[in-house]
Amino acid sequence: MSILVEEKNRKTSEVGMNKKENPLGEFQETLYEATELLSYPKEAYHFLKSPVRFLEVNIPVQMDDGGTKVFQGYRAQHNDACGPTKGGIRFHPDVTPEEVKALSGWMSLKCGINHLPYGGAKGGIICDPRKLSRNELQRLSRGYIRAISQFVGPTKDIPAPDMYTNAQIMGWMLDEYNHICESGAPGFITGKPLVLGGSKGRETATSKGVLYILQKVCEQQNLQIQGMRVIIQGFGNVGSYLAQYLYDLGAKIVGIADAKGAIYDYDGIDIPYLMENKDAFGVVSTFFRQTMTNEELLEQECDVLIPAAIGGVITTENADQLRCRCVIEAANGPTTKEAIERLDKRGILVVPDVLANSGGVIVSYFEWCQNNQGYYWTEELVEQRLKERITESYHNIMEIVKEYGVNMKVAAYILGTKRLAEASHSRGWINISE
Structure with missing residues (x-):
């Protein structure tokens, strides 16, 4: 049986990349500004600018034609000082390590801004799901979970849907994880079908x-x-x-x-x-x-x-x-x-995105809470609590805009970074006092 390895020519160094190609550089530049405005020592920036863990995996998938194709996947865990890491999994042909690392950092900020007991994570697989059959998608989804199963879990790292992934893919991933770990923990993953412990209101x-x-x-x-x-x-x-x-x-x-x-x-x-x-x-x-x-x-x-x-x-x-x-x-x-x-x-x-599109992780947190409690909320309650939390975050950011005289993006970074840095300081990982 022939093995086809999916390769992708891409630039991986920060040097020579423009901003469109280097989302990690975008994240780091504004993070640096936020740590400077907060008067944190340089060590705080150097600790927070990159994920604490980054995993690269190869996923062999049997294709419908009988051949095997090896897909490349990633999982970045940016910071787990506030709690388990949390973040989606995207299937896209243009996934890169830099993008996944940046997305994990943005997830940390979203969690900090909305006062969620998480740090950020993100996963991705280089693939074009539009060219894969349903069976190939299922085998790829299960293969990815087998590859990262040692690093994820309801108290470690909690995946969710992202670009070109959905509730059905989360259902396959949940089932694979439950087989590997011989557990029935629905809180391993969020954004899953309602019948498997998903939350009303999560899709929207x-x-x-x-x-x-x-x-x-x-x-x-x-x-x-x-x-x-x-x-x-x-x-x-x-x-x-x-x-x-x-x-x-x-x-x-x-x-x-x-x-x-x-x-x-x-x-x-x-x-x-x-x-x-x-x-x-x-x-x-x-x-x-x-x-x-x-x-x-x-x-x-x-x-x-x-x-x-x-x-x-x-x-x-x-x-x-x-x-x-x-x-x-x-x-x-x-x-x-x-x-x-x-x-x-x-x-x-x-x-900024770290505020505007944070509704997904907020309701993922609600889903995780419901899974842990075994008690499920009405859609009206989910939407009410989402509106309360994201509106409060908006007001908190606007207060920082006034206090520091910065735009909303920098203000959002200040709010999110402060929570991450304080949690890391409290654990003894870094010092944020001069």
Whole structure:
């Protein structure tokens, strides 16, 4: 039987990488600014800038044609001072070690900002799930858990869905872990099917969190959702649900993008039609004759621009061309630090990802609590507690904006970093007092 090894040429050193290619550099640059503003010794920055653990695995998968393909996967555990690490698993052809490490750091900040008893983690597999059958996806999912099973668990590291993974994939991973560990612990993984101990409201949690943050921004910016023109770049789980929620509240969704292209209509797009006809990966642009690129869509006129797909899409190359009043980062790392600084000068508010899209990890925490208690909440209770927690975090960040005179992204880093550093200091790992 032949073995095909999936290889990917990519740059792995930080030297020579631009910011779009180096999300880890983006994370580290703002982290450094936050530790400086907090007057922490350099050791705090050097400890927090990288994961405490990083695992690289090879996953042999029997393909439907009888051959075996070896996929490369990763798991980063950024910091476990506050509790077990927590973070999603993404299946994507462009996964890199730097991206996974950065995502784990952002997860630590999200947990710190929202006062969750976790540190951050993230996993990824280099693959294109659109080219895999259901059986191949299941074998890949189970193989990944076999490869990392020694490093994860309900009190160690708790995975969840991320880009191109879903509740069914979490169900397969839960089953594999239970077989390996001979346990029935549903709290090993979150975002799983309801029948396996999932939480009501988890699938829509990230979108609901973005919505709640947008409502707070509207209060601050004197905007009304009714009649607001919104562009959403990305129509996967987060983007599609968010589009439906905003449409139902009277907003005009004037632009939508997916992996194939983008559509724009200043008078508004029929979102219910797109929801009924999108494929499993959120592709809808193929239904339209007149489309544009994702890059072109970002520069169209709107009130609110919501990047909800991939990182590094708003840079110094296009920041001056944006025509919106605010940017809300529903994706991870969609706007570079330099681009945010340019948007600040133009009076365009940027709500950072570590706040705006943290609804997913908040409700994952709720799911973990329900699993531990064996008592499950109503969807109304989940949404109520999500709104309370993410709204409180918004207000805490705005207080830091006023205190330090910084933008929301730096303020969010200050809040998240402070909790991580204080927990690490209390454990005796680092000293944050001069």
